[in-house]
Structures are given as C-alpha cells and as structure tokens.
Amino acid sequence: MIKKFILLSAAALVIAGCKKDKKTPLLDITGAWKMTTFDQGRISATASQYPCIENNILAVNADGTASGQYSGGTPCVLSNVGGNTGTIVTLGVPGQSSTPVTWIRNGNDFIFRQTTSTGSGQRFYATLSSVNNQLTLHITDTITVGGNVLIKHETRVKQ
Numbered sequence: 001m002i003k004k005f006i007l008l009s010a011a012a013l014v015i016a017g018c019k020k021d022k023k024t025p026l027l028d029i030t031g032a033w034k035m036t037t038f039d040q041g042r043i044s045a046t047a048s049q050y051p052c053i054e055n056n057i058l059a060v061n062a063d064g065t066a067s068g069q070y071s072g073g074t075p076c077v078l079s080n081v082g083g084n085t086g087t088i089v090t091l092g093v094p095g096q097s098s099t100p101v102t103w104i105r106n107g108n109d110f111i112f113r114q115t116t117s118t119g120s121g122q123r124f125y126a127t128l129s130s131v132n133n134q135l136t137l138h139i140t141d142t143i144t145v146g147g148n149v150l151i152k153h154e155t156r157v158k159q
Helices: 002-017 051-055
Strands: 031-040 043-046 056-060 065-070 076-079 088-092 101-106 109-115 121-131 134-145 148-158
Antiparallel strands (some): 056 065, 076 088, 121 134
C-alpha cells in the first residue's frame, strides 16, 4: 500500500512538473517578399512615400537559396530622405543582376549569406513573424558606406 502511494505520488509530481511548452509555430519563409520599409540611420523611408520600394523583391526558395530582384521599370531613387538635403540612395535599377544568397533557419530566425565572386560573403539576419495575419520579415544588416558602418533595417511582407 505504501509502495503504491509512493509510486502514485511520484507519478503525480512528474506529471505536475511537466509544462506544456507553447512553441511558436514555424512560419513558411518560401515565396516572394516585397520591401515595405527601409531604414539606414539618417535615411528612413516607406513604400507609401516611395512606392518603388515595393519593387525590391526577395525570392526565398525551399532549398535554402534566395535571390533579390528589382522589378521596377525606372530606378528607385530616394532623395532628400527625412529632410536630409542632398541625400540620395538608390534601392533598385532595372536589369540589375542579383547576388546569389543562401539561408539557414533557427526557428523563425534566419541567417542569409550573400556570396560574391571572390567567395567572400556578407551575412544579414532576419526574423519572420505574423503581424495581423500578414507574414512579415524583419531584416537587419550591417553595411559600410564611405568608411562608415551603418545598420540597415528592412521590413518585407509576403506577396
């Protein structure tokens, strides 16, 4: 009788000690992603201000590859962004070739790697989430412009 009580008590403690982990479901990153916001420190723009931003498409494939393509008919040039007179950023040029990209995932976090012809590559990081039932990809990248290191943020939504 005491053995049964001890075994039942131990089983009850084990069951009570087990938490049901609420795991975040893995979201599907494959498909086409259009840019909706661009921020590079002093330069911040949205697609409502510059509709051409949405012509920057990131195509993500299930095999761990991806490619960026600009689909606009004219260059996407951001000028005097945020009142910064003389500031010009080009976010896309028609016919511009894309750099091959590979990606790996850890849950809904991703590491993308651009590979150049010399074999070196730049990494950028992304987090995939669902906002108001819209899949959203938040990308963070560190870039060097004119000797200055800048942190670039992009938001993309799945098409």
